[in-house]
Amino acid sequence: xxxxxxxxxxxxxxxxxxxFPAALLLLITKFWPIIKAxxxxxxxxxxxxxxxxxxxxYARMLQDNLLHISIxxxxxxxxxxxxxxxxxxxxxxxxxxxxxxxxxxxxxxxIFLPCAMSLVSYAIIFRSLFxxxxxxxxxxTKLNILNNPVNWLADPxxxxxxxxxxxxWRWTGYNMIFxxxxxxxxxxxxxxxAKIDGASAFTSxxxxxxxxxxxxxxxxxxxxISGTLQLFDETKNLTNGGPANSxxxxxxxxxxxxxxxxxxxxxxxxxxxxxxxxxxxxxFIELKAGDRR
Amino acid sequence: MIKKRISMIVEYFVLILSSAIALxxxxxxxxxxxxxxxxxxxxxxxxxxxxFENLHNLLKAANVGQxxxxxxxxxxxTTLGSVLICSIAGYAFEVYYTRAKxxxxxxxxxxxxxxxxxxxxxLYTLFGKLDLLNTTLGFALPSLSTALLIFLFRQCAQxxxxxxxxxxxxxxxxxxxxxxxxxxxxxRHTFAAGITVAFxxxxxxxxxxxIIMQTPTSRxxxxxxxxxxxxYVTDYGMLMLAVSISILPxxxxxxxxxxxxxxxxxxxxx
Numbered sequence: 076x077x078x079x080x081x082x083x084x085x086x087x088x089x090x091x092x093x094x095f096p097a098a099l100l101l102l103i104t105k106f107w108p109i110i111k112a113x114x115x116x117x118x119x120x121x122x123x124x125x126x127x128x129x130x131x132x133y134a135r136m137l138q139d140n141l142l143h144i145s146i147x148x149x150x151x152x153x154x155x156x157x158x159x160x161x162x163x164x165x166x167x168x169x170x171x172x173x174x175x176x177x178x179x180x181x182x183x184x185x186i187f188l189p190c191a192m193s194l195v196s197y198a199i200i201f202r203s204l205f206x207x208x209x210x211x212x213x214x215x216t217k218l219n220i221l222n223n224p225v226n227w228l229a230d231p232x233x234x235x236x237x238x239x240x241x242x243x244w245r246w247t248g249y250n251m252i253f254x255x256x257x258x259x260x261x262x263x264x265x266x267x268x269a270k271i272d273g274a275s276a277f278t279s280x281x282x283x284x285x286x287x288x289x290x291x292x293x294x295x296x297x298x299x300i301s302g303t304l305q306l307f308d309e310t311k312n313l314t315n316g317g318p319a320n321s322x323x324x325x326x327x328x329x330x331x332x333x334x335x336x337x338x339x340x341x342x343x344x345x346x347x348x349x350x351x352x353x354x355x356x357x358x359f360i361e362l363k364a365g366d367r368r
Numbered sequence: 369m370i371k372k373r374i375s376m377i378v379e380y381f382v383l384i385l386s387s388a389i390a391l392x393x394x395x396x397x398x399x400x401x402x403x404x405x406x407x408x409x410x411x412x413x414x415x416x417x418x419x420f421e422n423l424h425n426l427l428k429a430a431n432v433g434q435x436x437x438x439x440x441x442x443x444x445x446t447t448l449g450s451v452l453i454c455s456i457a458g459y460a461f462e463v464y465y466t467r468a469k470x471x472x473x474x475x476x477x478x479x480x481x482x483x484x485x486x487x488x489x490x491l492y493t494l495f496g497k498l499d500l501l502n503t504t505l506g507f508a509l510p511s512l513s514t515a516l517l518i519f520l521f522r523q524c525a526q527x528x529x530x531x532x533x534x535x536x537x538x539x540x541x542x543x544x545x546x547x548x549x550x551x552x553x554x555x556r557h558t559f560a561a562g563i564t565v566a567f568x569x570x571x572x573x574x575x576x577x578x579i580i581m582q583t584p585t586s587r588x589x590x591x592x593x594x595x596x597x598x599x600y601v602t603d604y605g606m607l608m609l610a611v612s613i614s615i616l617p618x619x620x621x622x623x624x625x626x627x628x629x630x631x632x633x634x635x636x637x638x
Contacts, residue, residue: 086464087464089464090463090543093460093464096453096456096457096512096513097456097476097513098457099513100453100513101476101479103509104487104510105487106479106482107490108489109482109487111490115489163386166382167382167383170382173379176383181387182387184623185386185387185390185391186386186390187390188390188391188394188619188622189390190568191568191615192394192615193572193618194572195593195594196590196614196615199607200393200396200608200611201393202597203408203604203608204393206409208409210396210411213410214411217411244389244390244393247390248390252629301481305483305484307485307575311594325485326484330485330575333488333492340489340493344489347488350485351482354481354483355481
């Protein structure tokens, strides 16, 4: 018996050794900085010369027009882009799950491939495609859909739409893979039975596919929401926040506050805390909503 | 029967259209890399003969070799490190389950909610003090341990038969050997998936290197590309060549590992 106990306690020590590096790293690179950021958010000053200033940074957020624009933009991207993308992803996954379909591997790879692109690269590709003298204008004017080229990226609303199109292009395949993975767990016999009962393809999609994919829908919407709230690379490289900061995202604004303008780390930390609260709240609401279903 | 035929046609139509939309910008990037800037803007989609001219201009304009080398070094080391650290942790959380460990696991998962923007300022000042700016370790540290990877490997350990562990122990294998000689090879799909995801994220990482890689010799490919467009006149042929070069490694890694990737994700979420 003592020998057995010894083995057990040695296993216990080893198991903690296995976990230690991962836990320590997350502690240093995630939890410590977020506490530090919280403290920093009560300080103000330029660069590293900061002093305690109470709630001044939080009060400043209420007055900061540019912050309000960045929040508006981020939620615009969120509310328009995430639902469109997830709906397209589910439809594509359901189509690809059809066992009669040929060339499945090709379609799957093709639709997923945009994910292999770096955010900077695809932002630049879309900037080039949608430039005033770019490819999209050329095609649209040649097809007589447009009389004159549209200056997509110079108009605030058009620029926002281009960002939404670009985001959808890049991330739809990524989410589709999660749905495909979820669909593998569904027995094809369920669909056969539904068909025998006279259910149309749309009915079985609505009544079988979507409900069984709930956990995956939850996972993908949480990651998409948190990803969109942290949007940076695209607005930086597609529009650089322009025209006149009209497409700037919250993360982009935080970056500008910290590294592009004269550094105001305290205020930037306060704004980033706002992002944390938004991500946490939205994830919490989602989890609750997911539970109830 | 006719209805069935029509529904198949619609399916193929939707999938072919989606594939075309997905592939066109990538195709266009590669062909533009072989065209003159003027032709790119004129809407030429076919390959041209200006590849070497663009390459010549690109090499003159930016140190692509150095950036590719940096990006490769940072991403390969970070990827291997993170998959090792996270897989062994995820495995331990599941195989040596205790309530204390489970609580720790849940706390670590919370880190997924912490936006990078919120941590970058304290991290930047800390790394400055520790002299980690412009170093591989500085690039790697924030990406070495991620909740997503730990989660992926814990899920995968759940379906790993306990009997394998028991019989290996009876044969006298040490705990670490069980991990490397049994868990790893059996779950190679999940490892391939983990490597694919981590490599893409590291290769494409932009914000963090933008902050800490400040010397010309430490810059990464995404930084180099972003810099190419900062001038008044953009040479699109040259730019698209740089983009093509930078997406090649992730495309190759993905195309090699994609079967494993999809099976790995599927296996882990089942």
